[in-house]
Amino acid sequence: GQQLNQSPQSMFIQEGEDVSMNCTSSSIFNTWLWYKQDPGEGPVLLIALYKAGELTSNGRLTAQFGITRKDSFLNISASIPSDVGIYFCAGYNYGQNFVFGPGTRLSVLP
């Protein structure tokens, strides 16, 4: 079945630093989404991408839909303590189910 890979698996950064993480797949997706999950809660949608090459921002977050349709990137600028959590990418094709990556765990050190 379809699988997504996320890297890095985990990262520790200093408050104020920028963060980059990515998601890759062996299959093509027509929609890429990024979610954040805090401990004990469900994932929250951050950004949705619908077109290859698309670059979309949501506050300090910027995500890009790779032109090959097999990858996506998420950047967080000027990290703050509340950015701590697990970031999941998800791929979706019309008529199929969502496929989630294993997540990138972000820790922000003061």
Place this chain on the structure above:
Amino acid sequence: ETGVTQSPTHLIKTRGQQVTLRCSSQSGHNTVSWYQQALGQGPQFIFQYYREEENGRGNFPPRFSGLQFPNYSSELNVNALELDDSALYLCASSFGADTGELFFGEGSRLTVL
């Protein structure tokens, strides 16, 4: 606007028992999907319900079953519980069966002893 709500939030069962988890979809959403999230992993698709019928199923055995009601709320039933069924069960709602966005509830954490 009311978000996705799930109940119960936590529960403990023993092997062989049966469990029912409940979900109310976000206001205006007519499609509900259920996901299983094991510790340290991403959510895995169980099935989706649209217009009270199952509309897609992941790689889960038949002892995982569900229902959707006319008000679009949904239930997930798991029979003959196994230890590996211990996980966070997430419900997600959307408007339409083929929309590109899901909105999740906070989940029901099931522990099977």
